[in-house]
Amino acid sequence: MTEIAKVSQLSNQIIDEVERAVVGKRDLLEAIMASILAGGHVLLEDYPGLGKTLIARSFASALGLDFKRIQFTPDLLPGDITGGYIFNRSKNQFELRQGPVFTNILLADEINRASPKTQSALLEAMQEGQVTMEGESLKLPDPFLVLATQNPIEYEGTFPLPEAQLDRFMVKLTVGYPSLEEEKEILKRRRERRQDELTLKQVTKPKQLVEMRAALETVHVDSDLEGYISALVHATRTDRRVAVGASPRGSLAFLKMARARAVLSGRDFILPDDVKHFAVPVLSHRLLLQPEYWMSKQINGDVIRDVLRSTPVPVTR
Numbered sequence: 001m002t003e004i005a006k007v008s009q010l011s012n013q014i015i016d017e018v019e020r021a022v023v024g025k026r027d028l029l030e031a032i033m034a035s036i037l038a039g040g041h042v043l044l045e046d047y048p049g050l051g052k053t054l055i056a057r058s059f060a061s062a063l064g065l066d067f068k069r070i071q072f073t074p075d076l077l078p079g080d081i082t083g084g085y086i087f088n089r090s091k092n093q094f095e096l097r098q099g100p101v102f103t104n105i106l107l108a109d110e111i112n113r114a115s116p117k118t119q120s121a122l123l124e125a126m127q128e129g130q131v132t133m134e135g136e137s138l139k140l141p142d143p144f145l146v147l148a149t150q151n152p153i154e155y156e157g158t159f160p161l162p163e164a165q166l167d168r169f170m171v172k173l174t175v176g177y178p179s180l181e182e183e184k185e186i187l188k189r190r191r192e193r194r195q196d197e198l199t200l201k202q203v204t205k206p207k208q209l210v211e212m213r214a215a216l217e218t219v220h221v222d223s224d225l226e227g228y229i230s231a232l233v234h235a236t237r238t239d240r241r242v243a244v245g246a247s248p249r250g251s252l253a254f255l256k257m258a259r260a261r262a263v264l265s266g267r268d269f270i271l272p273d274d275v276k277h278f279a280v281p282v283l284s285h286r287l288l289l290q291p292e293y294w295m296s297k298q299i300n301g302d303v304i305r306d307v308l309r310s311t312p313v314p315v316t317r
Helices: 003-019 026-038 052-063 079-084 116-128 182-191 208-220 223-238 248-264 271-275 277-288 298-309
Strands: 043-044 067-071 083-088 093-098 104-109 130-133 136-139 147-152 171-172 243-244
Touching: 003 026, 003 052, 026 043, 026 052, 026 083, 026 171, 026 208, 026 248, 052 067, 052 104, 052 147, 052 248, 052 277, 079 083, 083 130, 083 171, 116 130, 116 147, 171 248, 171 277, 208 277, 223 243, 223 248, 223 271, 223 277, 223 298, 248 271, 271 277, 277 298
Parallel strands: 043 147, 043 171, 067 104, 104 147
Antiparallel strands: 083 093, 130 136
């Protein structure tokens, strides 16, 4: 079995295991698994009670990763995330007390409820995989992933994430309500197991995930497809409805997510469909609209769909 085939098999085993806890969200779980393989952070924006915390905890269990959760509130301080040095009287010296950011998967719940100063405490961790305290840079565990949530309807007492921080999330996803049949299945499973908690089986270890990520670098990318990605991102910068288009970081996210989708499909090369599949999750949070469109939440998606329609798709062998 090839390395790509092994990674594909393990990845689908992880998704299957998470599906034991999360009903009817296969496409969403595949997108999150692709982002995990690509080494990116995930922003989940949706209503309360749809299982965002359950999804994060389930992936941590199936991947065998350490998991911590922070409930963001207006009075949360940067030190509550990173930790700090505390004086130990018995030893007569300062000791580092690590904050919850020192983990593998960090769930930043309702991230937009914290002040900009506290939100920025995650910037270095998300980009560099380290935290700087008292002039000393401390490495975070590898792998490290931030899975952040925010509520799209309650804006009172919130602080919208700045563009610089939004850009550091590889994808922005929504969970969505379950269908009627899926909701019946949720109730049925809860009744049958006779308890709230569901114990999931560990599929991989942290070291295995690092090796799985390395396998993505072997996926072939045709130069025409690199040009296609560049053309899509460039088109977002010239659309009249957009004030600021996607950055080169968006192009790199496109490349990584396309490779991850190819691996999930068991292929060692990417197709145009791999690029198009993640266009909205990769680009929607990276576009800053002109002021006259600020009140419309649909314009971002419209821009991306128009860009996909107007950009020629390369023919690959």
